[in-house]
Amino acid sequence: MKKYQLYATMGAGFESVVNKELQSMGYKTKVENGRVFFEGTQEDIVKVNLWSRTADRIKILLKEFKATDFSTLFDEVYAYDWAELLPVDAKFPVQGRAVKSKLHSEPDVQSIVKKAIVNKMIDQYHRRGFLPETGNEYPLDIHIYKNLARLSLDTTGASLFKRGYRIEHGGAPMKENFAASLLKLTPYNGTHPLIDPMTGSGTLAIEAALIAKNIAPGTWRKFAFDGFDWFNTNLHKEALAKAKAEVKSLEAPIWASDIDQSVLEIAKLNAHNAGVLQDIRFKQVAVKDFTTDLENGIIIANPPYGKRLKDRESAEELYKQMGEALRPLDSFSQYYLTADPNFEKYFGAKATKKRKLFNGNLRVDFYQYWANRR
Numbered sequence: 493m494k495k496y497q498l499y500a501t502m503g504a505g506f507e508s509v510v511n512k513e514l515q516s517m518g519y520k521t522k523v524e525n526g527r528v529f530f531e532g533t534q535e536d537i538v539k540v541n542l543w544s545r546t547a548d549r550i551k552i553l554l555k556e557f558k559a560t561d562f563s564t565l566f567d568e569v570y571a572y573d574w575a576e577l578l579p580v581d582a583k584f585p586v587q588g589r590a591v592k593s594k595l596h597s598e599p600d601v602q603s604i605v606k607k608a609i610v611n612k613m614i615d616q617y618h619r620r621g622f623l624p625e626t627g628n629e630y631p632l633d634i635h636i637y638k639n640l641a642r643l644s645l646d647t648t649g650a651s652l653f654k655r656g657y658r659i660e661h662g663g664a665p666m667k668e669n670f671a672a673s674l675l676k677l678t679p680y681n682g683t684h685p686l687i688d689p690m691t692g693s694g695t696l697a698i699e700a701a702l703i704a705k706n707i708a709p710g711t712w713r714k715f716a717f718d719g720f721d722w723f724n725t726n727l728h729k730e731a732l733a734k735a736k737a738e739v740k741s742l743e744a745p746i747w748a749s750d751i752d753q754s755v756l757e758i759a760k761l762n763a764h765n766a767g768v769l770q771d772i773r774f775k776q777v778a779v780k781d782f783t784t785d786l787e788n789g790i791i792i793a794n795p796p797y798g799k800r801l802k803d804r805e806s807a808e809e810l811y812k813q814m815g816e817a818l819r820p821l822d823s824f825s826q827y828y829l830t831a832d833p834n835f836e837k838y839f840g841a842k843a844t845k846k847r848k849l850f851n852g853n854l855r856v857d858f859y860q861y862w863a864n865r866r
């Protein structure tokens with residue numbers, strides 16, 4: 493079976509999380525900034541898209557070459573066998589990025605690449621003048637870093653964080669793969685209780701339930717590869733059927749609470765869509781009143797963070813309440829994500845470990861308090 497050079501892309505700072513996930517799936521990997529490379533067949537492309545909880549996209553590396561001028565860029569792209577990859581009616585948007593390179597104008601890089609592909613296809617398909625681009629989409633991208641150009645085909649389509657279980661609403665929910673990555677930074681594997689006392693739209697609790705029940709995060713969606721005419725579409729059907737047969741039942745409870753009943757309703761709808769409504773216990777309660785009889789689990793939360801002074805003051809008051817209510821639950825390992833640099837001061841305890849992360853463009857810290865297990 494044909495092997496492809498593949499790589500996963502991810503948010504800044506999550507390379508090691510994605511790397512570990514790919515290694516646990518059995519791949520030999522190589523890590524770079526923003527990318528983890530591995531090799532695989534079409535079956536692997538399906539498997540990783542369906543099962544990766546942490547990556548953004550899975551791409552096929554088509555070609556890699558040095559380019560410091562536009563004519564080299566054009567010639568190298570033209571030299572690729574495009575008719576083997578793209579049917580005559582393919583829609584093929586090209587995204588361009590150029591960083592620390594002689595060729596730095598992204599729109600120019602992108603349009604030269606597009607032109608080289610169009611010219612080659614016109615020659616290969618003996619067309620006159622233009623290509624219809626009315627067929628399925630083959631998302632391409634050119635990325636030039638320090639004059640090394642990489643030409644790739646995206647097999648994912650809409651980013652993997654779009655699992656498809658979440659309804660849109662006005663809040664600021666965490667991306668699904670970001671939530672799963674945070675869970676992967678904890679020892680959570682479904683065998684101990686998990687609590688999110690500020691659950692919002694429920695992303696952390698739902699992703700935890702998916703992990704605990706071994707539900708594939710890509711169960712509800714389609715991928716770009718579904719539209720590639722050379723791709724064996726049976727592979728997706730087979731992988732999905734196998735994944736459905738491997739779903740487990742929940743071993744340890746998952747609790748999700750919030751002060752706001754209206755967000756809990758959204759969280760419940762999302763959990764319903766993900767097939768885990770019965771697995772998560774939702775409760776309206778303010779964190780200051782939070783109590784539990786459970787022990788030896790994980791508390792994880794993304795409390796509000798105030799940008800304006802007034803909001804900051806109320807966030808800090810909340811961190812104080814969190815400290816008073818949650819710190820005594822010391823058989824739980826506790827994990828809090830916030831952009832507030834003074835979190836520890838208000839929470840009332842220094843974290844065992846602090847990890848710097850980016851939530852989109854926002855610089856945040858993941859404060860980790862390890863448990864005294866009973």
Ligand SMILES: C[S@@+](CC[C@H](N)C(=O)[O-])C[C@H]1O[C@@H](n2cnc3c(N)ncnc32)[C@H](O)[C@@H]1O
Pocket residue numbers: 664665666667689690691692693694695696749750751752755777778779780794795796797810
């Ligand atoms: C940043 S959001 C959490 C977003 C969530 N991780 C998600 O993916 O949707 C913070 C949540 O904390 C809740 N919250 C604020 N004050 C609270 C309090 N005193 N007790 C419990 N929850 C509170 C808010 O209602 C909001 O849903």
